[in-house]
Amino acid sequence: MFHHVLVRRPCPAVCEGITSAPELGRPDYEKALRQHDAYIEALRRCGVEVTVLDALPEFPDSCFVEDTAVLTPNCAIISNPGAPSRQKESAYIVDAVKRFYPDSRIEYITAPGTMEGGDVMMVGNHFYIGLSARTNEEGCRQFLAALEKHGHTGSVVPLEKVLHLKTGLAYLEDNNLLVAGEFCDKEEFARFNKIEISPGESYSANCIWVNGTVLVPAGYPAAKAAIEKAGYPVIEVDTSEFRKIDGGLSCLSLRF
Ligand code: GLY
Numbered sequence: 001m002f003h004h005v006l007v008r009r010p011c012p013a014v015c016e017g018i019t020s021a022p023e024l025g026r027p028d029y030e031k032a033l034r035q036h037d038a039y040i041e042a043l044r045r046c047g048v049e050v051t052v053l054d055a056l057p058e059f060p061d062s063c064f065v066e067d068t069a070v071l072t073p074n075c076a077i078i079s080n081p082g083a084p085s086r087q088k089e090s091a092y093i094v095d096a097v098k099r100f101y102p103d104s105r106i107e108y109i110t111a112p113g114t115m116e117g118g119d120v121m122m123v124g125n126h127f128y129i130g131l132s133a134r135t136n137e138e139g140c141r142q143f144l145a146a147l148e149k150h151g152h153t154g155s156v157v158p159l160e161k162v163l164h165l166k167t168g169l170a171y172l173e174d175n176n177l178l179v180a181g182e183f184c185d186k187e188e189f190a191r192f193n194k195i196e197i198s199p200g201e202s203y204s205a206n207c208i209w210v211n212g213t214v215l216v217p218a219g220y221p222a223a224k225a226a227i228e229k230a231g232y233p234v235i236e237v238d239t240s241e242f243r244k245i246d247g248g249l250s251c252l253s254l255r256f
Contacts, residue, residue: 001211006096006254007047007070010036010063011055017245018083019063020163022246032241036063039215039252042235046210048160048255053096058090063242064251067116067134068166070143071256072127075150076101077143082114082134101256107146115139118164123171125153128188132167132210157188166250170207172214176230178223180205195226199203206248208255215249 010033015026040042043050056062061083066092070077078096097106119130120143127147129140137143140156147154160182162168169189172177177192182204184194197205197220204220207227216224218238228234239248 003037003044003241004100004209004254004256005043005050006053006065006093007036007040007043007050007252008053008063008065009055010129011031011057011059013057014062014063014241015246016060017247018085019245021244021246027241027244032063035238035241037183039237039239039249042215042237043210045235046213046215048082050253051096051099056089058093058146059086059092060095061086061245061247062089062092064118064247065093066251067118069097069254070117070127071097071100071254072122072147072150072152073256075105075107075144075146077115078106078108078227079115079117080109080111080113081116082139082141083116084115085134089249099167102137105150107149109139109142109146110228112136113139113142115143116164117254119159121169121171125152127152128157128165128169129154130157130159131160132162132164134164155188157186161247164251166206167248169201170205170250171208172209172210172227172230172232178205178207178227196225197223198232203248204233206250208253210255212253217243217249 116134121133168180180197204223218236
């Protein structure tokens with residue numbers, strides 16, 4: 001069960017967020033705010049208390065608050081983002097994290113280690129971490145040591161194409177794993193019941209499970225049907241403006 005969620009309001013500079021898909025156009029700021037409101041409302045419907053953090057005008061990607069920390073049942077690990085324009089974002093999550101975790105349970109990834117929370121997927125007591133363009137080997141090493149110190153386990157998954165681990169994966173609890181692209185055949189995930197997302201809907205692999213309900217990006221009917229067929233109630237949330245800057249449902253919150 002998740003009890004709390006942290007989100008951060010998009011700032012006007014969100015229109016300048018990092019993107020690998022400029023062909024999708026620039027985000028519309030007002031629309032992004034409305035979509036963010038709907039996202040918060042969907043989370044509240046799942047029974048969590050949502051803390052809304054102020055926008056950070058200097059950081060275009062700062063609404064993707066998931067990348068700044070990993071919040072586990074036993075500890076909080078503050079990240080050191082690998083994207084140079086995002087590196088200072090992590091300092092701004094610390095005060096919020098301290099409302100929920102004592103100092104003795106807060107760890108920090110430090111240079112030369114880099115790590116972004118989008119590269120981390122929690123499966124019970126175990127955490128998969130993607131070795132990616134944003135999360136380096138030293139970041140993985142520090143992350144695994146922090147997990148072990150606080151009674152969790154972890155393992156590294158080298159990524160091939162995607163930005164973050166959870167760009168192509170979502171754990172839906174009960175051993176059910178949503179998979180797309182390079183994750184469909186990875187040995188590391190062979191033990192799961194896989195729900196495969198077709199290449200045409202790969203963006204929708206970035207769903208989030210929140211207390212039994214799955215939030216799914218709007219506009220991906222085959223993914224929605226497959227998740228419903230697996231027995232989950234679904235809430236669709238439009239993330240079109242965040243998709244334009246490589247963002248999705250998981251990046252927009254920290255759930256714990
Ligand atoms: N625009 C999201 C990211 O690149 O971190």
